[in-house]
Amino acid sequence: MxxxxxxxxxxxxxxxxxxxxxxxxxxxxxxxxxxxxxxxxxxxxxxxxxxxxxxxxxxxxxxxxxxxxxxxxxxxxxxxxxxxxxxxxxxxxxxxxxxxxxSGQSKTTGMEYRYFYRDQTQSSVGATVLYVLPGSPAAKAGIKRGDIITKVNGQSLTGTNYTQLISSSVESYTFGFATLKNGVLTDTDQTKQVTPIVFQEDPVLLDTTYIIGSKTIGYVVYNQFTPGAFQSDGSTNNAYDQKLDAIFGKFKQKGVNEMILDLRYNRGGYVSSATNLASLMGKNIDANKVFYSQKWNSNVMADRDKQSGVGWNNQKFVTKSTAIGSNLSRLYVLTTGSTASASELIINGLRPFMTVNTIGTTTVGKNVGSITISDKTGAIKWGMQPITFKSANALGFTDYGNGFTPAVEVKEPLIGMKALGDLTESLLSEAIFQISGTRTARRGVDADVQESIGSSLDRKAGGGNMFIEN
Incomplete structure (x- = not known):
């Protein structure tokens, strides 16, 4: 039974x-x-x-x-x-x-990209590489952020075949590229071969500090809320949460007094990791204050109220010895239309306690949460991720289903991308200016951008539904 x-x-x-x-x-x-x-x-x-x-x-x-x-x-x-x-x-x-x-493990080439039409006829398509995971097959092949893919296995990307070609399950890819010549995107003879493997992604893509005038600025590119690597028994360890703890420990030692959190490609993840990160940055918070709360259906709420008492659905901050919140007065978050779920939870959950400014473009608008349901007996192989609750911050605010509109809108260019962490990169340079008043790149230099028609990020863990049990 x-x-x-x-x-x-x-x-x-x-x-x-x-x-x-x-x-x-x-x-x-x-x-x-x-x-x-x-x-x-x-x-x-x-x-x-x-x-x-x-x-x-x-x-x-x-x-x-x-x-x-x-x-x-x-x-x-x-x-x-x-x-x-x-x-x-x-x-x-x-x-x-x-x-x-x-938990960040999948069969992958190790890169993510965004598609765009190369011409007004919408017959030809390019795919700009957004980032490449260190140590992945794509990285070993020499592919880097900003490279533009126009061919896959000898076939040009078009408006009718691009998703099939670049996302197909094949043993190996041969990518062809294009480059700007006299202002025109032109195909080259360059090709690079990449063989997908099962790869564990480290969610912390980059961390560094910048000293500009009196400002010591911490910068982290964080691509998925996951506490640690996927283990053979189905569990995760806490290595990635601990890595963030160590990074903020370095920030604390260096006297970081401004913080830029880059969540532009972060579709979400474990709420435990979101709580951990929020507790490292939050100002005037402690373990008695609510980071966010959940509203489930009436049956679950009634049952859990009886079992656990009122308040079981409140997630509070945790005490972190490497927290830098006391040195911060505000937080800058870099966002795009790929910023979802736990990333939005950080924005909403911290706003009752400090100023959270967003720079980039409007986020996805995922103010609901889910659970993973599976059958441990093995009789049913399926796994499902149904929405089970709505989220609110300590002030009860939950109405961000249309996403968070940026305080400063900056569109990420799809041609001529700068490396993440480069002070002239469009979103980062704007955040630096908002913090210090110093321009590290000409504002509006990337105003003429290609319109995205989709992204490989949309297929990651359900396309904006990355929610994991700790």
């Missing part, structure tokens, strides 16, 4: 608690579930934990396969006219792959 249990750890604007079904049988002895059983499992858990469980279809179409069946249950999923709808729940055929991706 199976007993359903749930282990939940606060996860981000998205949480990832994992539903586990305990069994007296060993996984090797379990008979794989039928599609009908999978769909019943999906429906049962959605009725219990889904935030909009009162909006589930009265008569779900059980003739559908498990994946389309799941999406048919979501609240106004395809109704773009409704702003308060479910844009974020998702399901995967492999729960193990889901959990690994949430």
């Amino acid at each position: 199976n007993v359903m249990t749930i282990r939940r750890s606060a996860l981000l604007l998205s949480v990832v608690a994992t539903l586990l079904m305990a069994s007296c049988r060993k996984p090797a002895d379990v008979t794989p579930a039928t599609d009908a059983e999978v769909k019943e499992w999906i429906l049962s858990n959605m009725q219990t934990y889904y935030f909009w469980n009162d909006r589930l279809p009265a008569n779900p179409d059980k003739s559908l396969a498990p994946s389309p069946f799941f999406y048919s249950l979501l609240y106004n999923y395809n109704n773009t006219a409704v702003p308060d709808r479910d844009r974020f729940s998702w399901i995967q055929a492999s729960a193990d792959e889901l959990k690994a991706s949430l």
